[in-house]
Amino acid sequence: MNYIEKNKEYIELAKSRIKQLYNEKPKLFIETAGCQQNEADSEKLTGMALDLGYILTDEKEDADLILINTCAVREHAELKALSHAGRLKHLKEIKPSLIIGICGCMVQQEHRKEDIKHKYPYVDFLFGTNMIFDFPRLLYKVLTEKKRHFFVESYEENHGEMVEDVPVFRKSTKTAWVSVMYGCNNFCTYCVVPYVRGRERSREMTCILSEVKGLIEDGCRDITLLGQNVNSYGKDLENSPTFVDLLREIDKIDGDFVIRFMTSHPKDATKELVDFIAESKHMAPHFHLPVQSGSNRILKAMNRHYTREAYLELCGYIKKVHPDISLTTDIIVGFPGETEEDFQETLSVLEEVRFDSVFSFNYSLRKGTKAASMDCQIDEETKKERMGRLLTLQQRISAENNAKLVGRTVSVTVEGDSKADPNVWAGRTEQGKIIHFPKNGIPLEGGQHVFVEIERAESYTIYGKLK
């Protein structure tokens, strides 16, 4: 029996076990760290749990099942997840029937699995990223066998099999993430993702299209296509459709919606993709293109397979074809061996490209990666000092870019109340910028499209009024 048929069988088994165990619907609390891919995984886990008979709760204290979906990209995220797990100990003491599960990228690593096994005895089960779709079976086992379970298989062991038609629970009906592929083949030397998420595998185009069509029919307005390297989409499928082929099909769908995507690797981002964004009806004018470093020496050590010059040429082309596009990037500060000269080259890329925003991270050593054993690890003090200079520079550039928008009227997707002021709406422009505008008693809801005139701009937020 293959994995998919097995899955169906366990859905029924888990459902009846849950009915047997609980008088009323048990409650699930789920906490998610990390990237959008993890958020999308949590939406699938929640969807499957609701299908099995759970209801969602926002209160850990009320929960019968707590799931922590973890990230492993940087140490900080791991330490945070472990500290959250630590705080669950007292809940388990108060309510021994509580089931605690930890999943996601962190537990896919052997040393973390062992940590939790030995230091967190109140955690009932672990399951890695390659087993998300197996959740009904895993939960069934947890609910029937009185022991702790460590369901962590490597990608090589289970080939990262995908299951379609998984129920997905989305918080918003207006915005959605849609995974187009899983895993990564790139092995950038600093990155743990290829180890924890396995090799690239693409979803069939027909499955993605039917999910996107369904979302749009249900009123979804803003869809982000997800993959660690969307430019590799389709290479493993029959007839090898490209990412642009997929976008072309999505763009043909009728309706008032925008399509975004994350993340694009500069070595594979083609001019064809750039041209398509410019000519399409539905593509958001936003391109996230992580450069990581401006120094050719460091890019080589990172195994990024492009040069600073090729990256700058691509950005130049993007801006020429689409002058209004918003360009954003990721930077790693303090990669092993990074000299002051290398860092200056990164700063000069920021000056040349003038990104709208930059997501910058201090290099974090990841066990098992190539960079972990490189000489000349940079001390934390130097990373912090360089990061400070990078942030100051980028703040100025973002503010200057945003200042040019004052006076324009832009299309905005409402996200909800501004955190700072309940009388103000927070939203996002099509370029992905955060915008705040007074409510003035006008009833709006999350996901709604409105037009806002920009009156004032800062580096991270722009301000305007409803048109």
Ligand code: 5AD
């Ligand atoms: N240390 C710091 N940042 C990292 N990233 C990935 N791995 C690491 C690491 N070990 C950053 C990269 C990537 C983003 C998602 O996270 O910039 O683009």
Ligand code: SF4
């Ligand atoms: Fe990590 Fe590089 Fe793959 Fe991105 S492309 S997930 S940085 S290995």
